[in-house]
Amino acid sequence: MNVERRRTRTIAYFSMEIALESPLPTYSGGLGVLAGDMLRSAADLGLFMVGVTLLHRKGYFSQRLDKEGRQSEDPMPWRVDEFLHLTDGTCQVEVEGRQVTVRAWRYLITGASGAVIPVLLLDTDLPGNDPYDRTLTDHLYGGDQRYRLCQEVILGVGGVRILRALGYTLIFRFHMNEGHAALLALELFTEAFKQMPQRRQDAIDLVKRLCVFTTHTPIPAGHDQFSLDLAQRVLSPDQWEALQALGCCNGSLNMTFVALQLSNYVNGVTKRHSEVSRALFPNLAIGSITNGVHSATWTAPPFRALYDRYTPDWREDSFFLRYALGIPLDAIRQAHDEAKQSLITEINRSANAAFCRHAFTIGFARRATSYKRPDLLFYDPDRLRQIAARYGPLQVIFSGKAHPKDEEGKDLIQRIFRWAKELAPDVKVAYLSNYNMELGLLLTSGTDLWLNTPQPPYEASGTSGMKAAHNGVPSLSVLDGWWLEVPVEGVTGWAIGSRDSGTVFERRDDKDAEELYCKLEEKILPLYYGDPLRWAELMRFTVALNASFFNTQRMVQEYVTHAYRDR
Template sequence: MCKYMPKDCFNKEEVTIAYFSMEIGLANSMTTYSGGLGILAGDTIKSCSDLNIPLVGVSLLNQEGYFKQVIDSEGNQIEEPDPWVPKDHAELQPEIVSIWIQDKEVKVRAYKREVKGVAGYSIPVYFLDTDFEGNEEWHRSLTRHLYGGDQLYRLAQEIVLGIGGFRMLQALGFKNINKYHLNEGHASFLILELLSKTATKSDLGWQFDPELVKKTCVFTTHTPVAAGHDHFPFETVKSFLGAYFPYNMVEGAVRDGQLNLTRMALLYSGYVNGVAKKHGQITRDMFGDSEIDHITNGVHSVTWTAKSFKRIFDRYIPGWREDPFTLRSAWGIPSEEVWEAHMEAKRKLIAIINEKNEGFSEDVFTIGFARRFTQYKRPNFIFRDEKALKEVIRKNGKIQVVFAGKAHPKDFQGKEILKEVFDIAKNPKYKVKVAFLENYDMGLAGHLTSGVDIWLNNPQRPMEASGTSGMKAAHNGVPSLSILDGWWIEGHIEGVTGWAIGEEKYRCNDELAEKRELQDFYKKLAMIVRYYYKDREAWIKIMKDAISINASFFNTHRMVHQYVLNAYFKTGIIAANPVENGVEAANKE
């Protein structure tokens, strides 16, 4: 697999790519992430370090985390702080930069975490921090809570990320960045900072160079859900940032008085992508932009492969850690060793489940569902027809189901769905054994995606941008049973890598579509359970196909190669670093 820089040559002068993300999940003990976006960002950086990509990461410290989920005896979700200790995981840097919010100075510092790749190349990730002496209390709080507070708190956080992040990189000595990758719209205020740096004075006043900024920016959008695209009152943005920035240059991103950060990123990014083929199409339709591309997400193979599978991959596929594409050779691993690796992971998961539940068995077919609890992801889909579910069991064999996932603190409908699942799990009379595991995090995700027998995903189409949990499962030989949405449209081969629920396209209303999906689901589930119990050798073949076909492709090494070729290098030679131009000189006048 291609390496982009020799391992011993890392220095700041050669770093040309800056990766900005509101959350970056690097380790379970660093609660700097809420879910898929942050974990994907962490996996991306890990693969960049494995491939020697000259990149630096920027995020917020999020010292109190997202939240620790506690479920009370009634099934209600309680959100508690989930703090981590920065000095135990990262090194405080001496540099301090200033930004201005509502005409008040806010000082920003950073903690550096080194991410070392398989060959020794290290990538620094800087976590921005405002919680120190010299800042007002509200300003100190801005880097404590991921997605916390009200709209004004969120606005200020995103100013810290985009503008504070740029200034911190400059202070740290990263002078040769020619690509800024915005992982979702949270960092879009970076664009205003970059525009200001292109200013030149003329007889007509200050002129700016939007084309230079477009050549410099890459933007990845992650959701087709409208609520996932941040927007703020334009006048409030101006009052927060002050008169310094060229607001007239971003008026094209204003709708009904609201500055839409996704639209601002679309206006000023030379390369824009969705995170799966279908999502790219949906995003083009949403924003009327035919230039939006797609790069399908992946997962970091070494991170998400269970220890039992790592051992057999090391034995039979040497080099897979450096080049996950070689996992296509997994079909040649002896079936009995694949099964034993799976059962080792399954026994670990069953032990975790039985710590707070009773009666889960390693001999029973186990279904896994773990993701954010919200209406469109339909966590209770499997329970819609209890009679049909009981009939599947009566005719084909026992099943048990394990759930995990958090509802957003303000998603009250999602919390009610979680409570419904919890009530079923605690009902001793329910025919199916069900467990809900609280506080879904990276550690629990690793056990779930490697320890179940099949991975269930049943969102409402076309709301799933990509999804990555099924990719993690595939790395451990766990096939998917999924709606044809997101990545599964590309990864699905019926009866080979898993099974589809319903069809990709329906010419009917949502209610009738769901009815058809349910009918197909119970029909497929009956066949799968029978298959699992009656034909073990054929089942193991599907496990190996999931690894050799899906794990070998749906990984962040392949994804990063596509970003390098399609996004980072595609726009050609980049002009001089924007910071060397314009306003920098004007400010000295």
């Protein structure tokens, strides 16, 4: 590590999960993938940044699905030293009155510019630590409330201290990716408040100048909250005193409130999500920076080769994907055929599903939870059969994990398995287990249509459709999250619902299912089976209009402009 880089004003990016590469189980889904994509684009742009997260020695979990779709979970241990390098920095953190030693492993992200961004993965599995404390960096989103709060102390407090131990003395901004990292701001405030105990507001202002907070959660229940009794037991006396002085706890320790109180810039992850967040937290200035995906990471090999040939600067500047409009339609079709064949091969290998490359294939892959409504497509199974019989073969591929404690999400997976049996052979349905980055790329590049059916306003952003767009795959989506910002109906995809603000909240399943079926019958399948060249043109527009904008290069540039600038 170049010490000179440590002496340069650096942005420290904290996230409970960061997707570094597919074999490393250091992420559970969209939040971690977003964090990894952000750091990859920051490296492409040559920013001075360092990532901070936890090691997660046993990962999130390995998903097993039996023949009925019942999910069970196993740990995902991995060889840390095969992927990471141990640093020489350690620090001490107080947890429940015990001193816990924290060390850091390093992963390096090299960008298209040649710049390198280190990611520090914090680890408490050291001899000398209490046996319980040695497990605190084992499981991502595991354990009870006590375990989770102790983890957040390691991430926030330990992250600030390990940066200093490694020589990062000029941190220009601390960026909290969701409230899990909010204790970093409390740590900074604790230090400032000890130095100026009679000047509370000055201490707050000092910390606010350093902190940026991105919230990803549009509903109150999604924000980390802990009882004050638990907080007092887990935090150090100095941190508890500072928390009381901060005055943002109303019956519980709400991590979002801490981050909001101590951040100079706060943003939601789409325009709609920012509106929802401002309603949740009135009188606070909450900006909007719409999420993206890292273009080179989420473009399948056939499309990478295509862009290298026709828009050769796209890896360094994602806006060059705008010039995909000049790619011949036959070349678009050929690249998609190759990507689709790779997906069909994997589906038939892993699920024995007998999928056909020539059949219209719908993809749906994301966390299995009720508000995502993965079973909306099956609202009227007879109607779905009729659509397939009238317009052409139809097959659907699902993937996604349910949180181990989300029984409703687990039940949704079982219901999809039951629909698969009931609809066969008229409509083929398959469910692939262990959704990860590698499988995500296969799915978002190899399907013909990406389906997104959340219940508004619970989709803060969503990024899987952005990944599909990088491979020319159009979306059929409820108007929520990022899809509200997509420009033209029938050009890069189709919408379920209206853009009128009065109709985007709490939509009825029966109405949305009817619109879904109508779009398939009247627009999508007649175009796909009846006019292949026009379909290829739609794919080309999807790349040029959606992929060129909904990427993390544009997103990071907006953070530089709005969040990281001097104020």
